[in-house]
Amino acid sequence: MDFKFNEEGMRRVAEEAVANMAAQQTQDLERLRQQYVGQPIAVIRPALRQLFASYDGNITEPDLSEWAQLISDGTRIEMTPEPIDWSR
Numbered sequence: 001m002d003f004k005f006n007e008e009g010m011r012r013v014a015e016e017a018v019a020n021m022a023a024q025q026t027q028d029l030e031r032l033r034q035q036y037v038g039q040p041i042a043v044i045r046p047a048l049r050q051l052f053a054s055y056d057g058n059i060t061e062p063d064l065s066e067w068a069q070l071i072s073d074g075t076r077i078e079m080t081p082e083p084i085d086w087s088r
Contacts (some may be wrong), residue, residue: 015084023080025055029077037074044068 028051036044045068052059059067070077 008057011086012085015081018081018084021055022081025079026077029071029079031069033074036071039072041068041072043066044071 032044032047032051036047045064048064048068048071049059067077
């Protein structure tokens with residue numbers, strides 16, 4: 001049995017997964033913006049914290065308050081993937 005690892009294919013799949021995750025998070029943030037525009041930051045903060053927790057993530061101050069303010073103001077937040085550093 002012969003096994004050949006396709007490193008380029010693995011990198012392509014990983015980078016596509018990161019891009020898909022960023023797109024999904026952008027959609028989720030857009031839903032929050034549409035739902036909470038004009039609402040007080042104190043109302044938005046728990047929803048934003050819950051969104052990050054749903055991705056097994058965490059958002060801390062000052063980002064939590066800054067992003068809640070952006071959502072309240074109706075500003076669109078877009079997550080953009082960074083290239084994966086394959087040199088490690």
